[in-house]
Structure formats: C-alpha cells, structure tokens
Amino acid sequence: MPSHADSLSLDAVAAATDAVAPDFRRDPRGFLLSLYAVAVRRAQxxxxxxxxxxxxxxxxxxxxxxxxxxxxxxxxxxxxxxxxxxxxxxxxxxxxxxxxxxxxxxxxxxxxxxxxxxxxxxxxxxxxxxxxxxxxxxxxxxxxxxxxxxxxxxxxxxxxxxxxxxxxxxxxxxxxxxxxxxxxxxxxxxxxxxxxxxxxxxxxxxxxxxxxxxxxxxxxxxxxxxxxxxxxxxxxxxxxxxxxxxxxxxxxxxxxxxxxxxxxxxxxxxxxxxxxxxxxxxTPQQSLEAAADAVRAAGLAVHVLSDEIEGESRDVGRVHAALARATVRHGEPFARPCVILSGGETTVTIRSQPAGTPKGRGGRAGEFCLGLAQALQSQADVWALAADTDGIDGVEDNAGAFVTPDTLARAESVGRKVADALDRNDAYGYFDAIGDLLVTGPTNTNVNDFRAVLVL
Incomplete structure (x- = not known):
C-alpha cells in the first residue's frame, strides 16, 4: 500500500528555526521563535x-x-x-x-x-x-x-x-x-x-x-x-x-x-x-509539552502554567508580567533563567471609540502582548512571544508579536503609547510601528494560543 506521506512538508514554519535552537542569551527572539515552531510542528x-x-x-x-x-x-x-x-x-x-x-x-x-x-x-x-x-x-x-x-x-x-x-x-x-x-x-x-x-x-x-x-x-x-x-x-x-x-x-x-x-x-x-x-x-497541551522539551534541551528550566487559560487578553498578559517581574526581582515563584509557557483561548472585548477615531487592529495574541508590555514596565531580562498557532492573530496577517525589555521605549520614540493602543485595541499598529510583529503565514494547523516568556 504505497503512500505519499514522506513527501508532505511544513513549508509554513520551516524558516522559523534551524536544526539547533538559537542561543537563548545571544538571540532571545530567535530562541522564542524556535519554540513556537516546535509547538506548531507538533500539531501538523x-x-x-x-x-x-x-x-x-x-x-x-x-x-x-x-x-x-x-x-x-x-x-x-x-x-x-x-x-x-x-x-x-x-x-x-x-x-x-x-x-x-x-x-x-x-x-x-x-x-x-x-x-x-x-x-x-x-x-x-x-x-x-x-x-x-x-x-x-x-x-x-x-x-x-x-x-x-x-x-x-x-x-x-x-x-x-x-x-x-x-x-x-x-x-x-x-x-x-x-x-x-x-x-x-x-x-x-x-x-x-x-x-x-x-x-x-x-x-x-x-x-x-x-x-x-x-x-x-x-x-x-x-x-x-x-x-x-x-x-x-x-x-x-x-x-x-x-x-x-x-x-x-x-x-x-x-x-x-x-x-x-x-x-x-x-x-x-x-x-x-x-x-x-x-x-x-x-491538542494544545501536546504542543506546549513539545516546546517544553525544547526548552529543557537548551539547558533551561521550564514552567507550563496551563493549556486552558481564558479571560481578557490584556489581563492575562498582566498576570504573566507579574510572574516574570517577581522571578527577576525576588527569585520567586521561579528561579531564573527559565521559560514560562501557556496556552488556551483568551478574549478581546472591543472598546467603544469616539466618533472619527481610527479603528484599532489586532487579535488576542497582540492584545496579550500590550498588557504584558505595560505591566512589565520595561523590566530588564524579560523577553516574550505570543502568537496564534494557526499563524493568524484575529483577522490580521500576523501570527502575534514580540515583547522585549525596550518595547515601551522604542514605541514611544516613534510616538506610540501602550495605554493608547490598549484603549483602541490597536496591538497591530503598535507592534508594527516598531517591527515586532511575527508574520508566518498560515501554518496549516491550529491548537490555539501559544505564549512563551523568557526570564534571563
């Protein structure tokens, strides 16, 4: 019974990572991206x-x-x-x-x-x-x-x-x-x-x-x-x-x-x-576990919070920020360096806007990143990626976005304030302005939200 199984490929995510994950200290963004690719590949x-x-x-x-x-x-x-x-x-x-x-x-x-x-x-x-x-x-x-x-x-x-x-x-x-x-x-x-x-x-x-x-x-x-x-x-x-x-x-x-x-x-x-x-x-848990294995292979501790996290995206982002800040400042609840992983399906409630206000763009991964960045307060040594595993955050062309220690400063340098972006549900515009959108195209699978916070 011959088949063509071996000929199928993962073109949508093949460019996201090398055979060996990037060094998490020298290339935090690349490392986070490699975890996303591992999670997506597990669900092909x-x-x-x-x-x-x-x-x-x-x-x-x-x-x-x-x-x-x-x-x-x-x-x-x-x-x-x-x-x-x-x-x-x-x-x-x-x-x-x-x-x-x-x-x-x-x-x-x-x-x-x-x-x-x-x-x-x-x-x-x-x-x-x-x-x-x-x-x-x-x-x-x-x-x-x-x-x-x-x-x-x-x-x-x-x-x-x-x-x-x-x-x-x-x-x-x-x-x-x-x-x-x-x-x-x-x-x-x-x-x-x-x-x-x-x-x-x-x-x-x-x-x-x-x-x-x-x-x-x-x-x-x-x-x-x-x-x-x-x-x-x-x-x-x-x-x-x-x-x-x-x-x-x-x-x-x-x-x-x-x-x-x-x-x-x-x-x-x-x-x-x-x-x-x-x-x-x-399932989402299987993809999180695959990403967790990749973190351990890189020599880092990993903490999978849950694959069932729900709630307002910005609020979930703030909770993740609190965990990361506490880890940096107090060594609790986790010892660093480590990676915090989570999944689930958060929600975005669209805020009403005054007449004439441009409509914001973005999905729940981007809004999570806005809430995270605001609550991190430019905390050093914390990097993050949130993305939808289908490659599309809401109705936009991005999968999600990155958050870095200088996200707020870089955004303010080009006239973007995180509070304004949250008020207008405009995660896309905010992260696009600083080049921090993750664009992968459709990944040909879908196991919901993927979030990774790297604490160095």
Missing part, C-alpha cells in the same frame, strides 16, 4: 493523523470536514490512505489556507474556501453541499470527518428563520462581546442546521470517525468547531441565557423558537451516535 496533521485512521470499509469512504487545518488534514488523509482504496469528499477551509500540494500526490478530496471569523456565502454553499454528499449513505460506508478550529464560521448553515446576514451579525457581535469560545459555540450550535451533532445525524447509518485538532480549553470535541458530529449537552435555554448576558440581538421569530425549544440539538443519549468514534489527533 501528517504527524498526528496516521495513528488514528481506520481500515477501509466494505462500502464507500467519504471525507468531509471544516477548519483552518482542513486542507492540510485532507492532504494527510490522501497521503496515508491506501492508493487502491476509493476516497472522495469535500472539506472547507479558510481563504489562503491550502498548502502547496506535494508533487505526485493525487487529489481525491475537494477543498473549498470560505471566510473566517465571520461566515460568508461560500461557507454556506459548502455546508449545503456536504449535507447533500452524506445523504443516502449505507451502513457499510465510512465517513471521515476532519474538524479543526475555525470550523464554526467555515461551516455555516443558518437555522430556519435566519438569513446569512443574520448569522454574520450575530457572529460579529459574539466576537466583540468578550464571550468565551464555549459560550459562542453554544449559540452557534443552536442557530445552525449542521452543527451540534446535526451533521452526524445526517450521516446515519454510516460509520462516522471524527478526527479533530483541538483549539479549545479542555479539548471538548463538542466545542471544537461547534461539534458537528458529536452530541451536544447544551440547550436552547443555555443559548438564550448567553444571548441575554451579552445583549446580543436575534430576530424575534428565532428568539421565539429558542424559547419553545424548537432549535434543540441531538443529545448524548441519541442513538444516532451509537458506534461513532472521535479521536483528538493534536
């Missing part, structure tokens, strides 16, 4: 998917899915699946997230592109087509569902009574509200015809194997991409409470449907999930 689909593929079935094998890593996952399946076994399907990914196809690797799975984080018509059309593809499957058929972060927006199919414009407005409001990912996806599941286990129901009676890359705190498959093929324990009442908590408006007819429980999702006791399996093929 080719390396993680092969141990979880089932054997080909008697019937058809259909591959479906959605997420920022969708195209890379599809290529990995094509490379690892026996060439003489039938394979077809459709996977949707974010615009610009299709890796270069290795020479000699035949394309058997169609890739569609759509918008993220706010859905568009292309994502809705792809979702409709996926539902059509799974119609009429038999018990001898196999569905491989490839799920990764971003799938909620990419696989958008509004519930009856909702338009695409309604979904776009609700999604944008959720993103700007400060709601965490579990809350956002609870709402998304109940306002969809494909999420929250509904896609699994549409696949019956075929066997469904879901292969997922986690980008959520706790690695709950029901939250990743709003769990299209796994049961949903949340309720319409939960979704209503979240909408009320964050003051998010929905059409009255849809509100009434939620109140009557008419938009309920398939629950864990639903027989449609009998015999179906879910495999987590990559």
């Amino acid at each position: 689909p080719l390396h993680t998917l092969k141990d979880h593929l089932p054997t080909p079935p008697k019937g058809r094998t259909l591959v479906i899915g959605a997420g920022k890593a969708g195209a890379a996952m599809a290529q990995a399946v094509e490379a690892l699946w026996p060439e003489d076994a039938p394979l077809s399907g459709l996977v949707v990914t974010r615009y610009g997230h299709i890796p270069e196809r290795p020479e000699g690797l035949a394309q058997r799975i169609e890739i569609a592109e759509a918008a993220h984080p706010v859905p568009d018509a292309a994502g809705m059309a792809a979702a409709e087509r996926i539902l059509q593809l799974v119609g009429g499957l038999k018990a001898d058929d196999l569905v491989l569902c490839l799920i990764s972060g971003g799938g909620s927006a990419l696989l958008s199919l509004p519930a009856d009574g909702l338009t695409l414009a309604d979904k776009q407005a609700i999604n944008k409001a959720l993103l700007e509200s400060g709601a965490n990912i579990a809350e956002m996806n609870c709402v998304r599941k109940h306002l969809s015809r494909i999420k929250g286990g509904r896609l699994a129901a549409a696949c019956a009676p075929a066997q469904v194997v879901t292969l997922t890359i986690s980008d959520v705190p706790g690695d709950d498959p029901a939250i990743i991409a709003s769990g299209p093929t796994v049961p949903d324990a949340t309720t319409c009442a939960d979704a209503l409470a979240i909408l009320k908590r964050y003051r998010i408006e929905v059409p009255r007819a849809v509100l009434a449907q939620l109140e009557r429980g008419e938009l309920e999702t398939p629950k864990p006791d639903d027989t449609v999930f009998t015999g179906q399996t879910v495999h987590l093929i990559a």
Whole structure:
C-alpha cells in the first residue's frame, strides 16, 4: 500500500528555526521563535493523523470536514490512505489556507474556501453541499470527518428563520462581546442546521470517525468547531441565557423558537451516535509539552502554567508580567533563567471609540502582548512571544508579536503609547510601528494560543 506521506512538508514554519535552537542569551527572539515552531510542528496533521485512521470499509469512504487545518488534514488523509482504496469528499477551509500540494500526490478530496471569523456565502454553499454528499449513505460506508478550529464560521448553515446576514451579525457581535469560545459555540450550535451533532445525524447509518485538532480549553470535541458530529449537552435555554448576558440581538421569530425549544440539538443519549468514534489527533497541551522539551534541551528550566487559560487578553498578559517581574526581582515563584509557557483561548472585548477615531487592529495574541508590555514596565531580562498557532492573530496577517525589555521605549520614540493602543485595541499598529510583529503565514494547523516568556 504505497503512500505519499514522506513527501508532505511544513513549508509554513520551516524558516522559523534551524536544526539547533538559537542561543537563548545571544538571540532571545530567535530562541522564542524556535519554540513556537516546535509547538506548531507538533500539531501538523501528517504527524498526528496516521495513528488514528481506520481500515477501509466494505462500502464507500467519504471525507468531509471544516477548519483552518482542513486542507492540510485532507492532504494527510490522501497521503496515508491506501492508493487502491476509493476516497472522495469535500472539506472547507479558510481563504489562503491550502498548502502547496506535494508533487505526485493525487487529489481525491475537494477543498473549498470560505471566510473566517465571520461566515460568508461560500461557507454556506459548502455546508449545503456536504449535507447533500452524506445523504443516502449505507451502513457499510465510512465517513471521515476532519474538524479543526475555525470550523464554526467555515461551516455555516443558518437555522430556519435566519438569513446569512443574520448569522454574520450575530457572529460579529459574539466576537466583540468578550464571550468565551464555549459560550459562542453554544449559540452557534443552536442557530445552525449542521452543527451540534446535526451533521452526524445526517450521516446515519454510516460509520462516522471524527478526527479533530483541538483549539479549545479542555479539548471538548463538542466545542471544537461547534461539534458537528458529536452530541451536544447544551440547550436552547443555555443559548438564550448567553444571548441575554451579552445583549446580543436575534430576530424575534428565532428568539421565539429558542424559547419553545424548537432549535434543540441531538443529545448524548441519541442513538444516532451509537458506534461513532472521535479521536483528538493534536491538542494544545501536546504542543506546549513539545516546546517544553525544547526548552529543557537548551539547558533551561521550564514552567507550563496551563493549556486552558481564558479571560481578557490584556489581563492575562498582566498576570504573566507579574510572574516574570517577581522571578527577576525576588527569585520567586521561579528561579531564573527559565521559560514560562501557556496556552488556551483568551478574549478581546472591543472598546467603544469616539466618533472619527481610527479603528484599532489586532487579535488576542497582540492584545496579550500590550498588557504584558505595560505591566512589565520595561523590566530588564524579560523577553516574550505570543502568537496564534494557526499563524493568524484575529483577522490580521500576523501570527502575534514580540515583547522585549525596550518595547515601551522604542514605541514611544516613534510616538506610540501602550495605554493608547490598549484603549483602541490597536496591538497591530503598535507592534508594527516598531517591527515586532511575527508574520508566518498560515501554518496549516491550529491548537490555539501559544505564549512563551523568557526570564534571563
């Protein structure tokens, strides 16, 4: 059973590090960048998917899915699946997230592109087509569902009574509200015809194997991409409470449907999930552990705080700064030199601005760096990198940003004040002005936030 597995490469991150990590004292930025590259490489689909593929079935094998890593996952399946076994399907990914196809690797799975984080018509059309593809499957058929972060927006199919414009407005409001990912996806599941286990129901009676890359705190498959093929324990009442908590408006007819429980999702006791399996093929903790191993190999102590950190990005940055400053000034809670690692999914609440004020740019990694830099107060011997492992911080073209002991001074020399940047949620503008954005391009995976603080 020949395969093309060895021909797949990691072009998106190959330039980020040499075979040997840069010296952390002579090149702190390069060292931090090498840790990010190690974390990203640990989550590449080719390396993680092969141990979880089932054997080909008697019937058809259909591959479906959605997420920022969708195209890379599809290529990995094509490379690892026996060439003489039938394979077809459709996977949707974010615009610009299709890796270069290795020479000699035949394309058997169609890739569609759509918008993220706010859905568009292309994502809705792809979702409709996926539902059509799974119609009429038999018990001898196999569905491989490839799920990764971003799938909620990419696989958008509004519930009856909702338009695409309604979904776009609700999604944008959720993103700007400060709601965490579990809350956002609870709402998304109940306002969809494909999420929250509904896609699994549409696949019956075929066997469904879901292969997922986690980008959520706790690695709950029901939250990743709003769990299209796994049961949903949340309720319409939960979704209503979240909408009320964050003051998010929905059409009255849809509100009434939620109140009557008419938009309920398939629950864990639903027989449609009998015999179906879910495999987590990559997680944030695994990537943090890989980076921690690289730190130890460089002769440094390492402290992994958690892969489940949530909260306002700027506040999480301030907590990391407090730990780093205490380590430098008091030798506690850690001895230096060391590296502090963390992951999770923080949030950014967009601040209202006076009329005429230019809109800020940036994502949660950049906002973390703003909060960190402000709280570090130019502390000597502390360097940091925060970046999204998918290579895109929010909707910008950067993965994240660096913080150095002279960040504040360099920014002020070009007329940038960190407090002003925080007020306007303008991390991109702030770090771009001093050349401290990290730009990698899409990495073809997604295990959420990566943060590394180096204390010398």
